[in-house]
Amino acid sequence: MPRFFAISVVLTIIGTIIIGKALYIMTTQKDYWTQVADRLKRDSVSVKPKRGNILSCDGQLLASSLPEYKVFLDYKSGDPTDTVWKRKKDSIWNEKIDSTCMMLHNIFPSKTAEEFKAHLNLGKAKGARHWAIWRRRIDYNTFCKVRNLPFFNLPKNKCGFHWEEFNSRRHPYGSLAKRTVGDLFGEKDSARYGLELAYDSILRGNNGITHRRKILNKYMDIPVTPPIDGADIVTTIDVNMQDLAERAVLNELKEINGEMGVAILMEVKTGDIKAIVNMARADDGEYYEMMNNAVSYRCEPGSVFKVASFLVALDDGVVPTSPDTSFVIHTGCGIMQMHGRDMKDHNWRRGGYGDINMARALEVSSNIGVSYVIDKFYAAKPEKYVEGLRRVGIAEDLKIPIVGYAKPIVRSPKGADGKPNPTWYKTTLPWMSIGYETQIPPINTVTFYNAIANNGVMVRPRFVKKIIKNGETIREFPVEIVKERIAKPSTIKTMQTILRHVVSQGLGKKAGSQSFQVSGKTGTAQVSQGKEGYKSGITKYWLSFAGYFPSDAPRYSCIVCLKKSNLPASGGSMSGKVFHHISEGVMAQLLKLRVEDARDSLSVFIPDVKNGNMMAADYVLTHLGIKSDPKWSGSYSESNPIWGTAASSTNEVDLFKMTTYKNITPDVTGMGARDAVFMLESRGLKVRISGRGKVIRQSYPAGKQIKRGDLCTLELQ
Numbered sequence: 001m002p003r004f005f006a007i008s009v010v011l012t013i014i015g016t017i018i019i020g021k022a023l024y025i026m027t028t029q030k031d032y033w034t035q036v037a038d039r040l041k042r043d044s045v046s047v048k049p050k051r052g053n054i055l056s057c058d059g060q061l062l063a064s065s066l067p068e069y070k071v072f073l074d075y076k077s078g079d080p081t082d083t084v085w086k087r088k089k090d091s092i093w094n095e096k097i098d099s100t101c102m103m104l105h106n107i108f109p110s111k112t113a114e115e116f117k118a119h120l121n122l123g124k125a126k127g128a129r130h131w132a133i134w135r136r137r138i139d140y141n142t143f144c145k146v147r148n149l150p151f152f153n154l155p156k157n158k159c160g161f162h163w164e165e166f167n168s169r170r171h172p173y174g175s176l177a178k179r180t181v182g183d184l185f186g187e188k189d190s191a192r193y194g195l196e197l198a199y200d201s202i203l204r205g206n207n208g209i210t211h212r213r214k215i216l217n218k219y220m221d222i223p224v225t226p227p228i229d230g231a232d233i234v235t236t237i238d239v240n241m242q243d244l245a246e247r248a249v250l251n252e253l254k255e256i257n258g259e260m261g262v263a264i265l266m267e268v269k270t271g272d273i274k275a276i277v278n279m280a281r282a283d284d285g286e287y288y289e290m291m292n293n294a295v296s297y298r299c300e301p302g303s304v305f306k307v308a309s310f311l312v313a314l315d316d317g318v319v320p321t322s323p324d325t326s327f328v329i330h331t332g333c334g335i336m337q338m339h340g341r342d343m344k345d346h347n348w349r350r351g352g353y354g355d356i357n358m359a360r361a362l363e364v365s366s367n368i369g370v371s372y373v374i375d376k377f378y379a380a381k382p383e384k385y386v387e388g389l390r391r392v393g394i395a396e397d398l399k400i401p402i403v404g405y406a407k408p409i410v411r412s413p414k415g416a417d418g419k420p421n422p423t424w425y426k427t428t429l430p431w432m433s434i435g436y437e438t439q440i441p442p443i444n445t446v447t448f449y450n451a452i453a454n455n456g457v458m459v460r461p462r463f464v465k466k467i468i469k470n471g472e473t474i475r476e477f478p479v480e481i482v483k484e485r486i487a488k489p490s491t492i493k494t495m496q497t498i499l500r501h502v503v504s505q506g507l508g509k510k511a512g513s514q515s516f517q518v519s520g521k522t523g524t525a526q527v528s529q530g531k532e533g534y535k536s537g538i539t540k541y542w543l544s545f546a547g548y549f550p551s552d553a554p555r556y557s558c559i560v561c562l563k564k565s566n567l568p569a570s571g572g573s574m575s576g577k578v579f580h581h582i583s584e585g586v587m588a589q590l591l592k593l594r595v596e597d598a599r600d601s602l603s604v605f606i607p608d609v610k611n612g613n614m615m616a617a618d619y620v621l622t623h624l625g626i627k628s629d630p631k632w633s634g635s636y637s638e639s640n641p642i643w644g645t646a647a648s649s650t651n652e653v654d655l656f657k658m659t660t661y662k663n664i665t666p667d668v669t670g671m672g673a674r675d676a677v678f679m680l681e682s683r684g685l686k687v688r689i690s691g692r693g694k695v696i697r698q699s700y701p702a703g704k705q706i707k708r709g710d711l712c713t714l715e716l717q
Contacts, residue, residue: 049205052230077160205230236272271459302525305435312388363506371430511576520547612675667702684708
């Protein structure tokens with residue numbers, strides 16, 4: 001029994017020690033051993049896939065993923081029992097720290113070598129296991145430079161240098177269509193807005209799973225489920241058209257000191273959005289794409305809404321189908337009483353328009369002309385007018401896939417419960433007919449005008465054409481028809497004629513072109529300041545022009561909206577001007593001219609050849625099939641220029657060699673800038689250029705002795 005009792009006591013003490021040690025490990029040393037366990041074994045490690053690309057309609061990259069890295073040091077890396085390596089590691093650290101910090105300063109100039117040294121030594125003093133060398137992400141090239149620095153280039157399990165990899169979104173065209181293409185939250189790698197957010201599940205792909213083991217001081221990843229990379233989406237955006245539209249909007253905003261600019265370019269038959277611009281002025285006075293106002297900014301559209309009002313009246317048959325001859329509107333002196341309030345035309349101070357027909361009312365954007373017709377025929381039953389607006393599609397919910405789309409708000413004389421709307425007044429109908437008391441985003445307005453251009457067929461705006469993966473199309477987005485017909489064919493035909501006249505002989509002349517016909521409607525509306533009304537302090541204006549081109553065979557519809565404060569403010573001359581630049585630029589891009597098309601039996605096709613390098617001129621003329629008569633011999637492939645002059649005749653070009661001297665100023669008149677600058681600077685002169693074209697004057701006269709370093713100014717024209 002004494003021996004049994006002694007053994008029991010010993011076992012009890014040992015058990016107590018084991019339990020105490022276990023409790024100590026579970027509490028005090030929990031974090032330490034958890035980190036050790038994570039280093040040795042990690043089950044079900046999530047592996048992120050590569051995010052898909054966003055492409056333009058012709059396959060150019062609008063957004064793509066590139067790797068970025070955060071770099072760290074683990075000061076407790078290696079075997080803690082290996083004292084020999086520990087001493088060697090400290091020796092290498094002390095020897096290389098200065099040179100490493102100097103190289104880090106060269107890579108990251110914003111931080112001095114001394115600051116880097118203090119920062120890294122602080123991490124060493126703390127014994128940190130995940131000490132950030134540089135707190136921000138770096139690209140792959142910078143990462144390679146850091147990884148190859150002294151000490152950091154030692155084996156990973158020896159020096160403790162390690163990193164985290166992230167997917168970074170890059171936009172090769174910068175801010176082009178930024179709000180529509182979208183972006184990611186950098187730290188979270190999650191979509192923020194635009195197509196990135198709308199198609200996030202397709203672009204993101206699916207995470208993979210891998211097991212990680214530490215075997216013989218090396219980590220080994222054992223794949224379980226490989227990640228599935230995201231698919232690419234092909235948008236409808238055309239990079240060239242987008243760039244053209246952005247520049248046109250920006251130039252006008254700067255000229256008029258505007259606050260906001262929106263432009264949407266839409267393909268008539270398909271509804272493809274070829275360009276979408278959303279510029280707004282920031283606090284620093286510069287313009288950026290901060291909100292997708294093209295789809296989210298609901299406002300009172302102004303006079304571009306008058307087309308919808310007249311389309312309803314024409315389609316209902318309350319006015320004759322030929323408004324240019326059959327229906328006369330008495331606008332008087334430009335002021336008319338409408339249920340106790342003055343309705344004014346923009347020229348009321350000049351006496352108004354007098355008696356006009358419906359077509360002329362739209363051409364000159366007469367408020368009285370439109371509101372009189374709508375009030376006369378719909379005042380007794382305003383719900384019929386509102387139903388007509390919904391029928392023609394101006395109030396349609398387009399279900400745009402971009403997050404933030406705001407569907408139109410069109411007031412109704414009756415509420416959802418069928419009871420009269422208490423906020424509907426007698427003045428509501430006439431003012432609603434000219435674009436007030438409604439809220440329509442620009443995307444809806446351009447879709448409505450696109451339907452008119454498309455002979456009454458309304459198509460849904462399309463931002464994405466297809467989804468592709470590994471070069472194969474896995475899904476296509478077909479053209480969606482929202483309404484087969486927004487109005488009778490005869491009504492659409494009449495409205496097409498009126499819109500063409502608005503540009504050719506109305507207020508929309510600035511939007512027109514001498515090369516093709518344009519159809520559309522101007523709009524100028526005061527912007528309500530909420531409870532403060534329209535005229536509280538600074539008056540703001542919403543200027544717009546909506547239309548399509550070319551009129552005879554419409555290919556594109558477009559809307560341009562500008563927001564500015566104070567007068568002058570004109571939708572026709574300001575927004576119409578932007579529309580003009582966009583339409584002419586787009587049509588110019590579509591021209592495909594061939595040299596053969598310019599040839600005929602009577603044409604003379606001899607180009608004007610500049611003076612300069614005659615070998616280069618002879619080479620080009622020969623490959624164009626044009627006869628040249630050189631008065632010298634030589635080969636362009638020998639890259640030895642022969643300087644001279646050219647003279648064109650009816651059937652050929654004569655090329656003459658001129659004599660040049662090293663210290664004498666040559667005659668460079670008639671040359672292009674490149675040849676002229678080369679000839680003068682190779683002789684020691686400094687050259688300054690003004691103008692473009694051919695050299696017509698040189699300040700350092702030909703034949704003068706050259707003094708090296710003298711300035712010669714060339715005037716080109």
